[in-house]
Amino acid sequence: MNLSERDKKIIWHPFTQEKTAGFSIAIKKGYGSYLYDENDKSYLDLISSWWVNLHGHAHPEIAKAIYEQSMALEHVIFAGFTHKPAVELCEKLHALLPKVLSKFFFSDNGSTAVEVALKMAYQYWYNQSDVERTIFLSFEGGYHGDTFGAMSVGAKSGFHNAFAKLLFSVLTVPFPETWNGDEEVENKEEHALEVLQNHLNTCSDKIAALILEPLVQGASGMKMCRPEFINKVIRLVREYKILVIFDEVMTGFGRTGSNFALEQTEIIPDFLCLSKGLTGGFLPLALTVTTEKVYEAFLDKNFTKAFAHGHSYTANPLGCAAAIASLNLLMRPNTAESIKKINNAHQEGLALLKTCVNIKYTRIIGTIAAFDICNYSTAQKLKVECLEQGLLIRPLGNSVYLLPPYSTSDLELIEAYGKIQNILKSIT
Missing domain, CATH: 3.40.640.10 (Type I PLP-dependent aspartate aminotransferase-like (Major domain))
Structure with a gap:
């Protein structure tokens, strides 16, 4: 029995309908903006693990x-x-x-x-x-x-x-x-x-x-x-x-x-x-x-x-x-620079998504970007497909947001937007 199966038998997860939920992804480590599962598959953490992670996972100075x-x-x-x-x-x-x-x-x-x-x-x-x-x-x-x-x-x-x-x-x-x-x-x-x-x-x-x-x-x-x-x-x-x-x-x-x-x-x-x-x-x-x-x-x-x-x-x-x-x-200057680069990448990324006819209400402030999608089921399909492609997102209803750690580069973020764009075009 692997860890996800053991989890399913004993753990009650937050904000989860346990009857319909599948197996949880077993994460064994994190580094920078990425999480790694039991099979060493990486996931770019685009939601800062429920908005808590600022500087990247397992940051050595905090540890x-x-x-x-x-x-x-x-x-x-x-x-x-x-x-x-x-x-x-x-x-x-x-x-x-x-x-x-x-x-x-x-x-x-x-x-x-x-x-x-x-x-x-x-x-x-x-x-x-x-x-x-x-x-x-x-x-x-x-x-x-x-x-x-x-x-x-x-x-x-x-x-x-x-x-x-x-x-x-x-x-x-x-x-x-x-x-x-x-x-x-x-x-x-x-x-x-x-x-x-x-x-x-x-x-x-x-x-x-x-x-x-x-x-x-x-x-x-x-x-x-x-x-x-x-x-x-x-x-x-x-x-x-x-x-x-x-x-x-x-x-x-x-x-x-x-x-x-x-x-x-x-x-x-x-x-x-x-x-x-x-x-x-x-x-x-x-x-x-x-x-x-x-x-x-x-x-x-x-x-x-x-x-x-x-x-x-x-x-x-x-x-x-x-x-x-x-x-x-x-307080370090490079963190302020990273925040600016993330904001700029959001601007570029949401402009890219405008080619998708099924999104609306794009909005950005600082390192937070969001848009609404046509319906809840499409948002859930996007979540699943993103996980398949190594992107961790968690839509709020039919609202999709990206709120990455400050360790995320502008290139990583733009690449993520490109994947989201392709997924949206394929599922609608």
């Missing part, structure tokens, strides 16, 4: 940092204790972020980073005896994770319908997704702002916070909006003293062409959620970053105002060491 840290300290309780990797990581991030984002709270993954922000936002008001602020604002199609708070604010994403009766109250706003050549974007934005204003007119004093994925809604299909729309939304909600949460779990660390998507707006949020690429794809780690003003609302001689939240592996030293190494790589 070395983890090894060296493991020989000194693998873990320590983070209540009443601290360690150098945690402090150094937060100092490095603070230097990259707007200075007002100065307090860092560790957790384990993107969902919990969001959960922390939601709980902090609610308790911020609660600690000031403003107990009526129990409602959150979010965008239709937004996806913020799979814990109950995160599911609640992503309630209209379609991922969590089975849990609808268990989720808390959320007001949603249409997301004015746009693409190359979109002539209706201003009308869509105006409508979204009208819906938002109606919510504010009705119950602004009951809204704790607005949460959004700045510039790109990832899991709903790499849907993109304009920075000027984000600016208008945040200015409006702040007229009503509503807190703002930026979920940059996916968009952080260079994905949108800047270190963080917030840099392309005029906005500094009250909370910033980070994970995925934080450790360069090596280990689970997350941060919720907030302001001194929010932090001070939790300070009191009485413990009841403290933020009573934590995880056993909070600020794990190995994860922190990986994140420091990944940040050091991110």
